[in-house]
Amino acid sequence: MINKDIRSYSSMFPKEYTELRVQENRSNGVALLNGDVVSNGKSAASGVSARIFKDGHWGFASNPNISDDAVESVIRSSTDNVRFLNIRDTSRCGMMLPETFINFEMDFTSQKQKNSQKHWIDFLKALDNYIVNKHPKITSRTVVIRSLDMEKSLITATGSTSYSMTPRAHLMISLSADREGQPIELMEAHGGLGQLEDNFDNPETYFSHIDEQVEHLLNKVDGVYAEAGEKEVILDAELAGILAHEAIGHTTEADLVMGGSVAGDYMGQQVASSLVSLIDFANKVNDVTCPVPVYVDDEGTKSEDVTIIENGVLKNFMHNKDSARYFESTPTGNARAFSFSDEPLIRMRNTAIMPGESKLEEMIASIEDGYYLMKPGNGQADSTSEFMFAVNLGYEIKNGKLGKALMDTTISGVAFDMLKTVDMVSDDMTWVSSGMCGKKQPMPVGMGGPAIRCKVNIGGR
């Protein structure tokens, strides 16, 4: 546990705008490979950082010790750093940041009794034994449980203070089966916001999920390669979520807009079908807490929802204080740092396409020759909004009915073109949050959405 109240350190602040953050990240993980414990470890990294803004430059410094001396040291060092830049580059002299003020505490620490590491190893063993006994066609299995707690205290020169403890915990099951001597794999992730004790109780809860995963995997073993080219597809919720995050979300982070993202040319324009609305939620949707809730960002700004696309029209970018200054806009509370030694960057929180009115079944039935794409692998996007996502589970759709499973494939397109082809949006919504977004630093994010019908390029043979 770190100190929740660090207000006393504000007396050490220089006259320039200053942020002071104390943070600890704690993680725990166990991995079983074919029943053997291959990983069993914990880590903790904590420290204090200061960041100072003056005349268009930032000075930053961090120290792993959390003490009065360390605080004094990081403030002095970050002051020296900003002065180093101010002396050499006077072109930005006089720039001022918008001021924000908020005091907030949010603690998601589990109220349940903490389980021992043996409990979690036994939990994984129960899952592994179930797979071995129930599914003899599985040739390799990896079962992993892991958690990350991010605990932060912040004070800024404009009087903002915040404390947060935001945990996440996930279970990952990766299974392989044989196809003519070659391995075919399918991975499934479970969990989200919460500590291990909140998210995982009885291993039997996951037996039916394993059965379903094995069924899809064995379908994949008998699967076919997708036919390369542009196809009509249903992107299921997980793929719509990664599309929202990678292909649109990143292009509308204001720092990437300043860096040349094509979204900078499209503000106020129709960039998607009128069925598409896309929001980066700060912490709640319809009073339900999102997988990565952010209430105050690491610059001391209240985190607000950002409506990026409304009924197909590009409406807003996500901002930190510096980009809000540049665009003469308002900070949106998107500035987040991964570890105590990282500076805050503009990061998404929980980015989702909003549900529509169609039923998934009628969407599948509406396609004569296409694909139902269900599970994403990794994904990347571009300043042009051109995206690529791996697809690890999908099925053919022939005459409105699901056909054979697909071998692993990739889809691509230009998001601001592809979203104009969306003509059906399902009325449900699913969140995923097991991955890390990468942008200089890793960062937990939530991605969500309904299923959408659209046209994309698909790789194949």
Added chain:
Amino acid sequence: MNPQDVVEYVISTLKKHGAEKVQCTVMDSEKKELNIDAGEMSLFRTTFNSSVGFTIYKDNCKGSISINKMDKDSIDAAIEDVIELANSSEPDEAYDIAEKQPPKSFSTGQTTADMDSMYDRLSEFSDYTKSTYPKVILEQAIIDFTYRKGIFANSNGVKFGLEKGMYNFSPMFTSKDGLNTSSFNYTGFSAKELNKSLKDYGSIDRLLKESQEQVITQQVPGKFKGQIIVTPDCLDDFVSTVMDFVTDIPLISGRSVYKDKLNESIADSRFTMHSNPRSDELESNYFITGDGYESQDCTLIKNGVLKTFLLGIYGANKTGLSRSVNDGGAHIVDSGDVAFHDLVKSMKQGVILSRFSGGNPSDNGDFSGVAKNSYYVENGEVKFPISETMVSGNICDMMNNIVDISKERIDYGDCIYPWVQFDGLTIS
């Protein structure tokens, strides 16, 4: 406590608590970093950190822990935690630590950053980019100097000292011309000293020039089976994937497509790749493997034949195969004897693949992804930069379908790669 005291205290205390085998790494680090964001000098960052990591084997059960504190209370708490982890775990006789080796200290690079030189080089790079390539926007450019000093030791008497200071530079950029926008691109290098302009390292200047050309792109003319010339910037994606197939987890699980291929051909006979973490050819070296052996240079693939798996102690014991002499990486691919422009001249229809935005290849080697910052080639001529173009194939087949290898190579400081031309890819 100082690093030396921490190592001795951790090992002796854990042995007293019944751990048969202990390995411990203690490291102090300092990073100085300058950032350009959206073309402007924006941030000067200084970070200090410590890391104390130890792994124990107690009754053949494993526990690992990592903290960033060196005070006795924090170390004692971590010792208590790691014993609980090991006591909770399942025994496996394949766990082990490195056997005793002569004590040794390794040192490379500088001990302190030359901040004036870092600023001047970065500022010069920014000015050069703005004046020479006015369409290019430096989305972000980061130069850092990272200094690490520490100790690796284990309960078998291994004791290595390490001191390393390196400069690293990584620019990321996009070009804009009116409403036309290029794909972003990025590259980088590692070096012991900054003794020349940043633009002159690795492939930086060439990629900036190409970025300007890529604001207007076209799609390839339909789907075809063709060739690709993988640039040195992109080659690491492919060769690292091949080597990932021969690491602990794929081999232990039996999923590796190369599990029966040691000392057998897996690539064209003109392809040779070394892993040389100790070579003077590379500015950035590593000296100790993760398991605690002094690393050695080796040849991974010689004339197309797979010469080693990349197994650690656990993987070697689990599979009954030999441990590798390093942890991989530090790749040096031998050059061929054909000039790059002759590779292009020989290509009937294909793509120069400069960046690959692809899904992680399947266990069977199938891959597909989008060609970024790349060019269409027809009848030996570079025709135009491309977009919305997908490349699909199988990496195992691809390694056997090498057409030629360039005689030119690019040195990134931590690896050296040529251009490699492959046949039989689906381009659409």
